[in-house]
Amino acid sequence: MPSFNRRRLLQSLGAAAVASSTVSSRRARAQASADQKLLFVVAAAGGGSLIDSFLPITDPGNSSIVSYPAGFIAESNGFRCVHSPVPINLGGFSVNGHLLPFLQRHGRDMLVMTQESTSVNHIIAQKRSLTGAGVHGGKTILEAQAMRHGEGLLLPNVNMCESGYLEPGDDPSVPDSARAVAVADALLFPFATDGFRGIRGAPSRSLLERARRARRTLDRTSAHGFTFRDASMEKSYLQARETLTPQIEAQDLITKLTAVANVPGAIPLNDFGLDSSPDGAAVRARFPDLLTDPLEAQAALAFLLARHKVSCAMSIAPSFNPLLDGGLRNTPLAFDFSHSNHVLTQYAMWSRILKVTDGLITLLKAQDWDDADPSQGKMWDRSVVYIATDFGRDKTRPPGSFEFGSGHHLNNGNVIISPLLRGGRAYGGVDTATGLTFGFNPVTGDPAPGTLMHEGDVYSALAHALDIDFNGRTALPALLRS
Amino acid sequence: MRRLTLSLLTFVASCAMVTSTSCTEPVAPAEGEGEGEGEGEGEGEGEGEGEGEGEGEGEEPLPPPPFAISTKGAVAWKRQRALESDLMTALVLAKGEVCNELGQFSCIDFVHQVPLGGNDPFVKSQYEPLAIPTVTTPIAVERVVLSACVARVTKDIDAAPVVFTTLDLGASAVSDEEADATITALFRRLLMRDPEAHELAELRGLTDDEGTAVPPRDFAIASCFAIGTMVEGLFY
Numbered sequence: 121m122p123s124f125n126r127r128r129l130l131q132s133l134g135a136a137a138v139a140s141s142t143v144s145s146r147r148a149r150a151q152a153s154a155d156q157k158l159l160f161v162v163a164a165a166g167g168g169s170l171i172d173s174f175l176p177i178t179d180p181g182n183s184s185i186v187s188y189p190a191g192f193i194a195e196s197n198g199f200r201c202v203h204s205p206v207p208i209n210l211g212g213f214s215v216n217g218h219l220l221p222f223l224q225r226h227g228r229d230m231l232v233m234t235q236e237s238t239s240v241n242h243i244i245a246q247k248r249s250l251t252g253a254g255v256h257g258g259k260t261i262l263e264a265q266a267m268r269h270g271e272g273l274l275l276p277n278v279n280m281c282e283s284g285y286l287e288p289g290d291d292p293s294v295p296d297s298a299r300a301v302a303v304a305d306a307l308l309f310p311f312a313t314d315g316f317r318g319i320r321g322a323p324s325r326s327l328l329e330r331a332r333r334a335r336r337t338l339d340r341t342s343a344h345g346f347t348f349r350d351a352s353m354e355k356s357y358l359q360a361r362e363t364l365t366p367q368i369e370a371q372d373l374i375t376k377l378t379a380v381a382n383v384p385g386a387i388p389l390n391d392f393g394l395d396s397s398p399d400g401a402a403v404r405a406r407f408p409d410l411l412t413d414p415l416e417a418q419a420a421l422a423f424l425l426a427r428h429k430v431s432c433a434m435s436i437a438p439s440f441n442p443l444l445d446g447g448l449r450n451t452p453l454a455f456d457f458s459h460s461n462h463v464l465t466q467y468a469m470w471s472r473i474l475k476v477t478d479g480l481i482t483l484l485k486a487q488d489w490d491d492a493d494p495s496q497g498k499m500w501d502r503s504v505v506y507i508a509t510d511f512g513r514d515k516t517r518p519p520g521s522f523e524f525g526s527g528h529h530l531n532n533g534n535v536i537i538s539p540l541l542r543g544g545r546a547y548g549g550v551d552t553a554t555g556l557t558f559g560f561n562p563v564t565g566d567p568a569p570g571t572l573m574h575e576g577d578v579y580s581a582l583a584h585a586l587d588i589d590f591n592g593r594t595a596l597p598a599l600l601r602s
Numbered sequence: 603m604r605r606l607t608l609s610l611l612t613f614v615a616s617c618a619m620v621t622s623t624s625c626t627e628p629v630a631p632a633e634g635e636g637e638g639e640g641e642g643e644g645e646g647e648g649e650g651e652g653e654g655e656g657e658g659e660g661e662e663p664l665p666p667p668p669f670a671i672s673t674k675g676a677v678a679w680k681r682q683r684a685l686e687s688d689l690m691t692a693l694v695l696a697k698g699e700v701c702n703e704l705g706q707f708s709c710i711d712f713v714h715q716v717p718l719g720g721n722d723p724f725v726k727s728q729y730e731p732l733a734i735p736t737v738t739t740p741i742a743v744e745r746v747v748l749s750a751c752v753a754r755v756t757k758d759i760d761a762a763p764v765v766f767t768t769l770d771l772g773a774s775a776v777s778d779e780e781a782d783a784t785i786t787a788l789f790r791r792l793l794m795r796d797p798e799a800h801e802l803a804e805l806r807g808l809t810d811d812e813g814t815a816v817p818p819r820d821f822a823i824a825s826c827f828a829i830g831t832m833v834e835g836l837f838y
Contacts, residue, residue, distance in 0.1 A: 282727035301736055304726050308713045311703050315744035321752040323820035331824040334804050335832055343669050344834035351675030353734050354837050361740035392704055440727050
């Protein structure tokens with residue numbers, strides 16, 4: 121047996137990294153196997169309107185309320201949705217609808233919940249859609265989820281959104297570990313998970329690990345290190361560098377999270393000693409345009425983060441920038457292009473959001489939660505997809521018109537898809553005379569004209585599904601599976 | 603109460619002014635314990651490998667600090683633009699040479715912009731940068747600095763050396779004299795000061811890998827990486 125000094129062995133950062141990652145991995149899996157749940161927030165940025173998607177009003181003829189002819193409304197799994205029998209033309213580009221296919225595939229797990237928000241300012245409303253307008257002490261639902269289910273995970277809360285959906289909550293007691301890691305580019309994020317790999321010309325990892333150890337000593341003994349040893353920002357940085365970095369690297373996330381394939385010349389992973397994720401082919405089958413469509417890339421990364429038990433709270437959002445790639449894939453300002461063309465924007469953007477969500481859910485339904493123990497079910501069995509949105513849109517239009525712009529409106533609702541809630545129905549309803557949604561009885565789920573739900577109630581519904589308890593959580597027995 | 607506050611303030615002020623070890627001495631041993639505690643203790647007990655040694659393992663006790671410890675601890679984060687600019691100056695690199703993932707995606711402007719403290723309000727609608735570094739910031743910093751060091755060493759091999767002038771980058775080993783000269787040059791370029799004797803000794807260890815000489819090229823990159831990623835150069 122080769123003699124070795126145990127102290128020296130443990131001094132080896134590489135050994136420590138392996139050990140700690142193993143422990144971390146075990147802890148994560150032990151935690152994950154018990155009751156862990158997953159939250160995916162898909163942000164309908166700009167104002168996705170429910171009466172233009174899953175609560176459409178049938179136009180009685182020349183109505184001044186935003187409504188649709190009967191031939192443009194389809195039904196499936198207990199829901200109605202806007203559906204054009206033929207592709208629509210948006211700015212010279214053809215758009216295929218995806219609302220009806222989505223209902224057909226996931227309607228039984230989907231619920232619509234009406235609500236009226238409290239701001240028509242994009243950034244404020246976006247943030248409130250995640251904090252429930254402060255119902256949980258200012259925590260975003262993502263932070264609350266990371267606190268509840270993120271123990272032992274390396275990056276519990278990963279936020280790929282923009283603007284108000286990217287903002288942290290307002291509760292200073294949220295631990296750093298539950299705060300969001302902001303990801304600006306989902307395709308290239310894996311590079312931020314290893315300090316050395318993929319850098320051509322770098323010396324051996326063992327030498328660089330020794331350089332890290334030398335640096336650690338220098339940091340501890342330098343005048344700067346002594347003087348600012350209690351500086352909180354530096355301490356936090358060093359904690360991440362010395363503790364988390366080895367664990368992240370040991371998980372080989374630079375491979376596991378790389379959804380893109382090796383493309384010689386364009387994405388030359390192999391030339392840099394890198395490779396695509398073992399799940400890459402399955403992910404690319406669902407998101408074939410992830411190289412050119414950032415939303416598909418985000419959804420792919422969200423799945424991989426959950427798949428490899430790196431994260432439990434993931435959020436994605438379409439950009440406010442247009443995406444022109446063989447068609448108008450993303451309208452300028454996302455849903456907010458409704459200012460210019462309400463009907464077509466809502467239809468195109470709902471289709472876009474739902475198509476990507478469909479791909480994500482399909483992956484979750486196919487993937488075992490634990491590769492070694494299929495009896496634990498699929499990832500989908502413990503997932504919640506929350507389609508957040510800023511607010512609704514104007515309810516009126518020039519009589520009978522399909523070409524008009526709409527402003528912001530507080531009144532709206534949200535879509536939640538999850539096997540953890542009682543789906544297959546809409547909670548609340550729409551007054552066809554005004555286009556305004558109304559609330560529901562939280563015990564029976566029956567429509568209750570004259571009542572309204574708010575952001576905090578939607579937050580509470582998500583919290584119920586995710587086993588997040590807090591003072592002020594609205595009791596919503598109607599939404600819970602018995 | 604006022605008197606107590608006053609006496610506390612007096613104590614803190616005297617500690618801040620005194621450069622001897624009298625005030626800070628009692629704090630010194632906590633350095634070794636504090637840093638080792640999280641990993642050693644927790645994992646050791648959990649996996650049965652600790653044998654009671656976990657706490658502070660891997661850290662030699664430090665001498666008492668010869669400097670007063672800042673009571674405010676108010677440091678600023680050197681964000682992505684300043685980091686890039688400093689690396690360009692220190693290593694004599696052009697903007698496009700510092701760091702590019704897969705040889706084409708700018709680390710500073712694109713790939714690692716957010717964890718390095720930047721933001722993109724126009725394309726990404728990120729209106730505020732991070733207030734403090736995130737958990738992936740250390741990795742992003744390492745990738746940027748390592749890439750810049752590789753780029754500089756490569757250029758110094760391919761043409762007349764500019765930074766690593768005291769090393770024979772084509773040789774098979776590094777002498778102590780060459781190592782000291784290189785480390786000193788890197789300290790001056792990256793941290794704007796001379797290295798202390800113990801810092802020279804620590805980095806000189808990178809010339810040797812358990813009895814095998816480390817090639818000068820690799821030593822140059824490794825020492826550049828170690829010095830360039832010290833917190834001293836990232837917070838000010």
